[in-house]
Amino acid sequence: MLLYNLQFFAADGPGGEKTEPATEKKLSDARKEGQVAKSKEVGNALALLSMFLLLRIWVGSLGSSLMGLFSDFYSRIPQAIVNWNGYLPQRDMLLLFRRLLLSVLTILAPVLAVTFLVAIVSDVIQIKWEVTGKPLKPKFSRLSPINGFKRIFSVNALVELVKAILKIGLLLYISYSYLKDKVPYIFWLYDISLLQAVQLTGQLVIDLGIRIAIVYIFIAAADYIYQKVKFSRDMRMTKQEVKDEYKQQEGDPQVKSKIRQRMQEASRRRMMQSLPQADVVITNPTHYAVAIQYDASVADAPIVLAKGEDYMARRIKEKAREYDIEIVENKPLARMLYANVDIGQAVPPELYQAVAEVLAFVYHVKGKV
Numbered sequence: 352m353l354l355y356n357l358q359f360f361a362a363d364g365p366g367g368e369k370t371e372p373a374t375e376k377k378l379s380d381a382r383k384e385g386q387v388a389k390s391k392e393v394g395n396a397l398a399l400l401s402m403f404l405l406l407r408i409w410v411g412s413l414g415s416s417l418m419g420l421f422s423d424f425y426s427r428i429p430q431a432i433v434n435w436n437g438y439l440p441q442r443d444m445l446l447l448f449r450r451l452l453l454s455v456l457t458i459l460a461p462v463l464a465v466t467f468l469v470a471i472v473s474d475v476i477q478i479k480w481e482v483t484g485k486p487l488k489p490k491f492s493r494l495s496p497i498n499g500f501k502r503i504f505s506v507n508a509l510v511e512l513v514k515a516i517l518k519i520g521l522l523l524y525i526s527y528s529y530l531k532d533k534v535p536y537i538f539w540l541y542d543i544s545l546l547q548a549v550q551l552t553g554q555l556v557i558d559l560g561i562r563i564a565i566v567y568i569f570i571a572a573a574d575y576i577y578q579k580v581k582f583s584r585d586m587r588m589t590k591q592e593v594k595d596e597y598k599q600q601e602g603d604p605q606v607k608s609k610i611r612q613r614m615q616e617a618s619r620r621r622m623m624q625s626l627p628q629a630d631v632v633i634t635n636p637t638h639y640a641v642a643i644q645y646d647a648s649v650a651d652a653p654i655v656l657a658k659g660e661d662y663m664a665r666r667i668k669e670k671a672r673e674y675d676i677e678i679v680e681n682k683p684l685a686r687m688l689y690a691n692v693d694i695g696q697a698v699p700p701e702l703y704q705a706v707a708e709v710l711a712f713v714y715h716v717k718g719k720v
Contacts, residue, residue: 371593373586381586387478388582392571394473400564401469405462407557416458418549424451477575507581518570522563529559622657622694623670629656631713632671633688636680640664641688642671643698645710652697653706658689677713684709 373381381387406413424447456463533555540548588596629642630653642657659667671678684705692698698706 369587369589371588371590373588374596376596388579389477390571390575390578392574394470396567396571397473398466398470399567402462402466403557403560403564405465420454525563525566526559529562625656626670627674629676631709632667632676632678633681633685633709634678635682635685639685639689640667641685642667650697654697655692655694658694677716679709
């Protein structure tokens with residue numbers, strides 16, 4: 352005899368194959384963990400396109416600003432080394448380069464700011480805004496060499512590699528097809544001024560960048576669809592997982608049944624404890640029993656203290672006999688009271704007349720009238 356576990360033959364481990372769509376709770380938990388259907392390519396494509404479009408509009412002013420900056424920079428170099436006595440004045444040169452870097456960043460700040468803003472907006476559009484710090488927490492499972500090899504040689508890693516190769520190949524083809532007809536412009540750079548050369552080079556780079564960005568948007572759209580489909584597939588659950596989650600949210604049906612049973616038992620005990628205060632028990636006579644109390648100092652209308660069906664009806668009648676409470680048979684009234692009036696509620700106005708006749712009869716028998 353060979354012992355074996357049938358779960359080893361399951362497609363996705365214990366619980367069977369993951370065929371059920373993810374529940375709202377699982378998606379919410381995954382969102383808190385930072386697991387979302389997001390394509391990085393969307394942000395890259397939109398940021399790239401916005402940057403080159405802004406540069407195209409602003410290229411003239413940008414070129415003039417950079418040319419003026421470098422002219423000013425080179426004019427300051429002799430002043431920085433005027434006191435050179437066989438050694439390089441590093442402090443002055445470092446200060447000069449820091450000023451140059453700060454000036455370049457100031458000129459490029461609008462382009463960088465717009466690019467950064469577009470990247471943020473693209474993420475918000477894809478996954479909405481919800482800040483979570485859980486993805487920043489260290490996970491020791493990532494330090495495992497076995498898990499690392501699994502990630503490297505996984506299907507997802509292979510797909511990412513194919514995507515990268517296709518992107519590089521497509522972008523190289525676009526660059527080649529655009530620049531092959533612009534080779535004569537490169538030789539013009541030797542015969543034109545520096546400002547014209549910068550403007551020509553910038554125009555070529557910006558036109559090529561816009562073309563690459565437009566194609567990149569289509570790549571990003573395809574990648575976004577792929578990420579959505581992949582995330583939906585990864586979030587699938589087994590039927591057992593769905594059942595377990597339902598139990599966690601709604602509670603175990605057996606536990607809930609026991610709670611309801613205990614609540615009903617407590618309600619019956621309270622009902623039977625208040626039964627001695629009743630004036631009359633109206634019966635069906637065998638199926639229903641309803642105990643009525645009328646106290647003008649407590650309420651303006653008679654109140655149902657207890658009611659029951661079959662077994663509980665017999666218990667109520669037994670207690671009524673024990674406490675010498677009058678039992679009156681009235682089939683229609685007993686059914687109406689049992690079906691329409693809850694314990695502790697007053698008798699509705701449409702039943703006043705019928706209940707009053709019963710109470711009058713009981714008071715007459717008891718000699719209270």
